[in-house]
Structure formats: C-alpha cells, structure tokens
Amino acid sequence: MNIEAAFKLLYRPLCLYAMHYLYGNIDNAEDVVEDCFVKLWEHQPDNPKSFLYTAVRNACIDRLRKSKCVPIDIEPKDIEGYITDEEAQDRSEREAKLWVAIDRLPERCRQVFLMSKRDGMKYKEIAESLGISERTVEHQVSKALKELRGNRKEIYFVMMMLY
Numbered sequence: 001m002n003i004e005a006a007f008k009l010l011y012r013p014l015c016l017y018a019m020h021y022l023y024g025n026i027d028n029a030e031d032v033v034e035d036c037f038v039k040l041w042e043h044q045p046d047n048p049k050s051f052l053y054t055a056v057r058n059a060c061i062d063r064l065r066k067s068k069c070v071p072i073d074i075e076p077k078d079i080e081g082y083i084t085d086e087e088a089q090d091r092s093e094r095e096a097k098l099w100v101a102i103d104r105l106p107e108r109c110r111q112v113f114l115m116s117k118r119d120g121m122k123y124k125e126i127a128e129s130l131g132i133s134e135r136t137v138e139h140q141v142s143k144a145l146k147e148l149r150g151n152r153k154e155i156y157f158v159m160m161m162l163y
Helices: 003-021 026-043 048-067 076-080 085-103 107-117 123-130 134-151 153-162
Strands: none
Touching: 003 026, 003 048, 003 085, 026 048, 085 107, 085 134, 107 123, 107 134, 123 134
16 A cells, blocks of 8 residues: 555544544644654555554653653553444544545535534524524435435444434
C-alpha cells in the first residue's frame, strides 16, 4: 500500500482512534496522525496499517505524558479505560465508516440529521432554526436513518451505539 492510499484509507480512522486517547481533542489527534504519516514515509514498513496504529498510540501516550494530563508512570492499558487497544482500533474504523456514510447524505438531510443526533436538538428547535416544519425535520431524520440502514447494518449499529 502506497502512502497516498494509506492516507485516504486510514486518516479518518486514525484520527478517531487518537481521540480515544486524547480525550476527544481533534486538533491534537490530527497533529499526532499527521506526524505519524511523516514517520511512515520515512520508514516505509512492510505493514503500514499496523505501523500507523502503533505509532499513533505511542505518540498519544507520549503527548499525554508531556502535557502532564496523566501520571508519568502510566501504562497504555490504563489510558484506554474499559476497552482494549484492538477494540479502540475497531471502533475508530467503524466510526469512520459511519462518517463517510453521513457525508454521502444529501446536504439538507445531513444537516438536519446532525443537528438532531450530534447536537441533540429537538425537532422543534431544528425547524425554527432552519425555517422548515417539524414534519419536514422528522422526514429528513427518518430519510437519513433509512439510508444509513440501507448502506450497512454495521454502520447503523455503530450510530445507535454513539447516539
């Protein structure tokens, strides 16, 4: 796998994976992932995916230690909490698939869906904000859910787990 293909395939899942370590800080996660892609380019290992996940995990732990957000003697398993590293990788890949599917929704449908599910807004609030009826909001959310279910049952499962 060349670096460009690895970037297209793994950037988003790696950012989500890094966010599990970095308490949801997307800016730090993106910095870590970008640095790890530079390391990938410098080293060109046989297994880029494994290299990147390991590099991202270690870079996140290093960043946490340097920021003194966690004790210096912390072990990687302690940072991860209740899920294993493998589960965090798997979850980040499923979350990335979900976001790809959400990105493919029609613009208005995606906007309404995210306002409802991500932002936790009530249908009435969304309707007032966008100048549409509550029935239209309900229809757009329903349409999004139907389309996401149709794409992949796994994506729908991840979505229900996250929201």
